[in-house]
Amino acid sequence: MRWIWIDKFLEFESGKRAVALKNVTLAEEHLHDHFPGFPIMPECLMIEAMAQTAGILVGEARQFKEKVILAKIKNAVFYHYVQPGDTITLHAEIESIAPEAASTTGQIKRGDTLIAQISMMFSHVDKNLAGKHFPEENFVFTDMFNSLLSGFVDQKNAGGKN
Amino acid sequence: MAMSRDDIFNQVREVLVDALGLDDGDVTEDATLMGDLGAESIDFLDIVFRLEKAFNIKVPREELFPAEAVMNNPEYVSGGKVTAKGLAELKSRMPHTNFSEFEKNPDVNKIADLFTVGAIVNFIEGKLK
Numbered sequence: 572m573r574w575i576w577i578d579k580f581l582e583f584e585s586g587k588r589a590v591a592l593k594n595v596t597l598a599e600e601h602l603h604d605h606f607p608g609f610p611i612m613p614e615c616l617m618i619e620a621m622a623q624t625a626g627i628l629v630g631e632a633r634q635f636k637e638k639v640i641l642a643k644i645k646n647a648v649f650y651h652y653v654q655p656g657d658t659i660t661l662h663a664e665i666e667s668i669a670p671e672a673a674s675t676t677g678q679i680k681r682g683d684t685l686i687a688q689i690s691m692m693f694s695h696v697d698k699n700l701a702g703k704h705f706p707e708e709n710f711v712f713t714d715m716f717n718s719l720l721s722g723f724v725d726q727k728n729a730g731g732k733n
Numbered sequence: 734m735a736m737s738r739d740d741i742f743n744q745v746r747e748v749l750v751d752a753l754g755l756d757d758g759d760v761t762e763d764a765t766l767m768g769d770l771g772a773e774s775i776d777f778l779d780i781v782f783r784l785e786k787a788f789n790i791k792v793p794r795e796e797l798f799p800a801e802a803v804m805n806n807p808e809y810v811s812g813g814k815v816t817a818k819g820l821a822e823l824k825s826r827m828p829h830t831n832f833s834e835f836e837k838n839p840d841v842n843k844i845a846d847l848f849t850v851g852a853i854v855n856f857i858e859g860k861l862k
Contacts, residue, residue, distance in 0.1 A: 642775040645752075667782040671794065672775070674782050692779050 573715050576620035577661060583723035586632040588664045591624040591719075597655040612653040614687070617679055618644060621689045625663035625675040627716055629693045631724055632668055635712045637695035638705060642672065645690040657681050666690075671698040736861060741788075742854050748783045749850065752776055762851035770850075784853070790860050797856055799826040800844045815839040823847075829855035 577591040595612050597603075602610035622641045630639045653659055663677040672694050679687040697705055736744075746760040753770050766772040772780070781792050795802060800823065803809045809819025820839055824832060830852045835843060 643779060645779065667785065669778070669782075669794070672778040672782075674779065692775055692782075694775055694778070 573713065574619070575623065575715055575719070576616055577623050577719065580624075580719055580723055581660065583628070583631075583720065585724065586628075586665060586668070588662070589624055589628040591620070591661045591663075593620055593659050593661065595653055595655055595657045595659065599655075602655060610655050612657075612659075614647070614649050617649070617653065617659075617687055618647055618689060620659075621661050621663065621677050621679065621687075622691060623716075624661040625665075625677055625691055626693060626711075627720065628663050628665060629668065629673040629675065630712050630716075631720070632665065632673070633695070635709060638697055638709055638711045639673075639693045640696045640711065641691060642694035643692035645674070645692060647687065647689045649687045651681070651684060651686050653679075653681065653686060659686060671695055738854065738858060741857050741861070742850075744787050745784070745850060745853050745857060748780060748787050752779045752783055760850055762849065762854065764850050765846045766848040766850070766853075767845040772848075780853075784857065788857055788861065790857075792860070796826075797853070798848065799823075800847065804841060804844065810841050813841050815841055815844070827852070829853075829859055 577593050580589060580591050582588070582590040595602075597610060601613070605611065605613055626639050626641065630637065658681065660680050661677065662680065663675050666674045666676050672692060674690070674692050676690045677688070678685060679689070742762070746757060749755060749760050749770065750757060753772055753776060755770060759770060764770055766777070766780075777798050778794065781794050781797060784790070784797075785792050803815075803819055803823055803826070806819070809816055809822055815823065820832070820836065823830075827847065830847050831849070832847070835847055
């Protein structure tokens with residue numbers, strides 16, 4: 572099972588930018604403990620949601636041929652809490668992309684309110700581990716991610732095929 | 734107007750402070766990226782991207798940090814030491830780097846010490862000419 576922290580894409584401009592949406596609900600059990608009586612979405616999960624938004628953007632830019640791994644959180648600043656009932660949008664942009672890696676910038680918003688700013692580095696992992704080998708199959712981009720992009724990109728390119 | 738070496742150093746320092754979470758004072762010409770400033774491999778790519786943006790130039794990673802290719806070639810490394818041939822190769826690929834200390838004991842584990850702040854400044858200076 573993969574924990575997917577985005578519900579759908581709203582916009583997807585190949586190789587450039589993407590906007591994803593997440594609805595936050597009290598049905599997410601971890602919110603009962605984080606914190607009792609004061610449920611807020613953990614910041615680490617907002618980082619993961621951004622990593623999924625930006626990671627799919629980076630993966631699609633190379634037709635999902637690379638295994639795209641979050642390598643570094645360059646910067647993450649949070650301005651507001653996110654609570655059950657909130658809809659957040661995750662706005663990711665590719666800043667630089669090279670054969671070995673990519674860097675992205677991003678914002679999380681609730682309506683027009685800025686919730687967080689998060690910049691990341693992704694490694695194209697096969698190109699960065701001299702001599703080490705990973706499985707042929709693309710374990711990063713599974714069918715679950717594939718379905719998120721339906722309607723935005725050519726399906727034959729997506730989803731775990733090298 | 735061409736940038737002076739001081740201007741380049743100041744901008745390189747800003748890049749490194751942002752990329753590695755340092756204080757201005759940590760970044761000196763002699764500081765080694767990995768040993769003194771705590772850079773890891775992914776940071777090298779981050780630094781390359783930031784340098785490209787800061788100076789509006791293209792920086793092929795293997796040009797600025799070519800040691801990986803040399804280290805993986807058995808002709809260039811033998812018994813944990815860089816061979817004479819390997820040293821010649823490194824020198825030709827890294828003209829922006831000072832080899833005087835490394836040459837005394839070309840231990841392969843010391844290759845990381847070649848990547849200094851000064852070497853980056855030299856590299857950028859060469860690129861901007």
